[in-house]
Amino acid sequence: MGETAPSSAQAPRSRARRREAGTALLFLLPQIFGLVAFVGVPLGVSLYYSFTHWDLVAPEPTWIGLENWTHLLEDERVPKVLWNTIKFIFTGTLSFLLMSLVAALLTYRPRRGVAFYRALLFLPYVLSQIAVGIVWRWMFNTESGPINAAIELFGVDGPQWLLDPATAMPAIALVTTWQGLGYGMTLYIASLHGVPEALPEAAKIDGANAWQRFRHVMLPMISPTVLFLVVTSLIGALQLFDPVVAMTTSGGSIGMAGGPDDSTRTVVLYMYNQMFNYNERLSGLGYAAAIAWVLALLTFVLTLVQWAFSKRWVFYAGEGAAKKGGQG
């Protein structure tokens, strides 16, 4: 009896666990189905197409093995579009992260009228990127745009903005930062509100100045939000397309976007060109799918790197205490 008692007690527990798992699976099924149908299958299909050539007009794709992939390594335009994308990461992403943090620090404390400023800063986020791009294209107009008109008030000629390869990408970065500012600010504010007031106050009593309180108390406390924004904005930067099209398309064709002098053509714009605009030997769905996969792999690797490094600088409030408790 002594031997059978535990197993007879385990059996109902195990049955209950299985039933519980079955119920959980049932509830998860719609989500699993959605993931498989709308993420897994398209990913698999696009991977298959990256080994084929298909202009969409032929009845079926033609299997060409690794040709798209080897061509990618030889394609002289790929390093250029990658470099353009990296330029945007260093300008657009960094300015977004910094400026939205500044906006959050200026508006997170409850003051009179602060809600109005927050709403104002958030407003561009709800606008269409194409509409925003068109409006800013006019703002950057070197002859009749208000930006250069304002600069000229100081007796200085403004830059050529979208007409100069040196300033075109920073101009696009400025627009995306302006538009995304409200989103980043909102997340930072939510995170800043989660910092216990006692912490900066204690640091103040210990003699820490404002910068030290921010650097050594507030910043570590909001570091998970910083990490989230770094990861998501980097993914967004790698997918840059709409603002470039809206601000640099000339001659009415997306095939001509990406100027001046090819300085704003990003990986996604090039993928679009190869899919829809170009008529080269490998142009079409297969080569575009290969480019999409390179972009996806690049995103994955960069995200992994960020996660790996995040262990050094991201601080999760409950984690340290839990570890200490465990060790004790």
Add this chain to the structure above:
Amino acid sequence: MRISRRLIPICLTMSAITAVTACSNTAASSGEKSNTLTIAVWGVNEDIDSIKAAAKGFEQANPGITLKFNRTDCGADYAVCKTLIAGRNMADVLVTGTWNFNQMANDGVLADLTDRMAADGVKEEDFVPVVIQSDKAAKDGRFYGLPMGYNVQSLFYNKEMFAKAGLKEPPADGDYTYDDLREWSRKLTLDANGNNADSPDFDPKNVVQWGYYNRFAIPSEPGYWPVLWAYGGGVLGGDKRDQCDLEKPGTAQAMQLLQDMMWKDHSSVTPQMEQETPGYLRWIQGHVAMQQGSHEQVTIAAQQNPSLKYDMAALPKGPEGNATMIQVHSWAAYAKSPNLDNAWKFIKYMATEGAGKQMGLIPAYKKVAEGPAFLKAPGEPEHLKEAQLDPAAWPLARTNIDPQGVLATVLGQDGLGPALNDIITGKKPAAEALKGTCAKIDKILAS
């Protein structure tokens, strides 16, 4: 940073991928023969209404055939046709343009109509020669479409501005030069103080009336190609448009003229001003004296500024003679349509008996083009025939056909794009900007 909207191009690619598996459709690609004829149309509302109005006669004559008009950009943009084909939703009939017709014919998208034309007595001679030639595929010389109509580049001018400046109106038959045009343009450009561009007191930063507008400011090929041809240059030359003409002296001369008019004379609308308000609208609003444009300007002027007093003239002479560009819109049938017989009936009607007044184009069917329905239609400018019909017979009246399907790449960032940008923004003289472009174009042509 917004992520969701940046996913659009990826979604487009993915949707093209998933389109492969799409199975529910009602259009031609479903493979079932039907009495409903699907017609892909594009353009502004007025364009589509004009097509529907022209098709009324066909519907009355063929009560057994139901027409279903699908508004898509297929035909204007080949990419849209491709996604429709991949999704098995392609229409039976479509409207192609000279800029993508050959690429579609090369890919086997368009049905060969040559034998049907012969069987039904539709003759090549019934149409304007340069126009019907563009419906022959470069690959085999067979007909894959019939013209809906065409656009010819002409000079549109404001009669009142010419009178105020004390200038004679441009000769309607094009018997004047680009130097004349440039001189008139300077005289017709006025600053806020009323000084013209020849005056020493002229203030180029305060222009209120421009002399000239050319779509070179966008830059769009119907704008600058005729000027290049008149100077003996071009972008792609040869019957198959497979030779780079960009480093011919005439190309640089023509582009330099257009650049000088914008940045030296300050008499032509610049790219920056174009961004703010398109030059053609400035002309229609009465702020530009002359513009190079096509017949659609007549429709736009009638709608937006009916009181505008204007006329048109054929384009001027360059060192090589008069040149103009023709863009043809053609009716074509999808090669895999199960309704090819009905599609042909419809195409034949729309290109012959039903021709005219479709998408604001000049009818290519001679009986209609030279008849009173077009030439003496109300609202048409006085010199319509000299400016729009006669130039189609010029030796340098060329279409913008693209037999190799390379134009998007040639004009884009891998080809002429950067040089064009430098020229239209006045950064570099034309000859300097164009130096080395043929090496790039040759590479594109080779690939």
